[in-house]
Amino acid sequence: MLKTDLKNAIFSTVEETVKSSNSLGIAFSGGIDSTLLAGVCNNLALHPKLLTVGFSNSHDLFYSKQISSRIKMTHLILEITSDDFTTACHRIQQKIQCKNTSHIENCIAFYFVGKLASSYGIKTILTANGFDELFCGYDSFRSIYHQGDLSINNAITERLVNERELVEEINQVTADLGVFIRQPFLSKKFISMAMGIPVTYKIVGPDDLLRKHILRKLALSMCLPEESIIARKKAIQYGSLIHKNYKQLN
Numbered sequence: 475m476l477k478t479d480l481k482n483a484i485f486s487t488v489e490e491t492v493k494s495s496n497s498l499g500i501a502f503s504g505g506i507d508s509t510l511l512a513g514v515c516n517n518l519a520l521h522p523k524l525l526t527v528g529f530s531n532s533h534d535l536f537y538s539k540q541i542s543s544r545i546k547m548t549h550l551i552l553e554i555t556s557d558d559f560t561t562a563c564h565r566i567q568q569k570i571q572c573k574n575t576s577h578i579e580n581c582i583a584f585y586f587v588g589k590l591a592s593s594y595g596i597k598t599i600l601t602a603n604g605f606d607e608l609f610c611g612y613d614s615f616r617s618i619y620h621q622g623d624l625s626i627n628n629a630i631t632e633r634l635v636n637e638r639e640l641v642e643e644i645n646q647v648t649a650d651l652g653v654f655i656r657q658p659f660l661s662k663k664f665i666s667m668a669m670g671i672p673v674t675y676k677i678v679g680p681d682d683l684l685r686k687h688i689l690r691k692l693a694l695s696m697c698l699p700e701e702s703i704i705a706r707k708k709a710i711q712y713g714s715l716i717h718k719n720y721k722q723l724n
Contacts, residue, residue, distance in 0.1 A: 499598070527586040576711065
């Protein structure tokens with residue numbers, strides 16, 4: 475019953491976020507979050523294009539090609555070059571005036587996602603931001619598991635505050651490209667529903683390396699690729715090799 479309620483809430487928030495199916499893209503890595511979002515959009519007949527960015531030898535480019543072929547959706551790729559990366563880093567550091575390295579790296583990643591989208595006339599990009607926060611996707615949740623559900627839910631709330639700040643910065647960067655990022659799973663209504671799901675459906679112990687269990691079960695029920703459902707996926711700045719290359723610049 476709880477899985478059905480979550481499925482209905484996910485479908486509902488995506489429908490409410492997407493007012494039109496024209497020129498729609500999904501920031502796609504092939505992980506559980508973006509693959510679940512892609513599956514939902516497929517079921518809603520929104521016909522989005524999957525958008526992946528990364529350096530030529532990055533995990534995200536390789537893995538996303540595999541998963542996109544399995545779910546049979548149009549997949550667009552942008553390979554980041556060193557020169558373009560250096561230019562983008564300088565531009566974004568001036569644009570957002572942020573000292574948080576993780577935020578800067580995410581903004582760089584979404585700058586390239588926005589650039590890819592813009593080159594194909596895509597104006598709206600959906601992301602799965604919020605799933606990691608709401609369903610204990612981050613590894614740090616394991617270290618506080620012994621503190622109990624209250625501490626975990628407090629950590630979720632803190633993560634959501636940080637994510638909203640990041641989202642504002644990302645939109646500053648992509649707006650210059652005429653592209654707008656939308657996060658259906660950060661709506662107040664969806665957050666309220668997800669916060670009501672017991673922690674045990676999200677993480678089951680300090681040694682839980684997968685987490686987000688109710689999302690994985692939902693994805694399995696939707697017949698999404700098993701390798702995506704059970705994989706431990708790195709965040710976009712790591713899977714794209716943006717973090718590695720940013721460190722070398724600084």
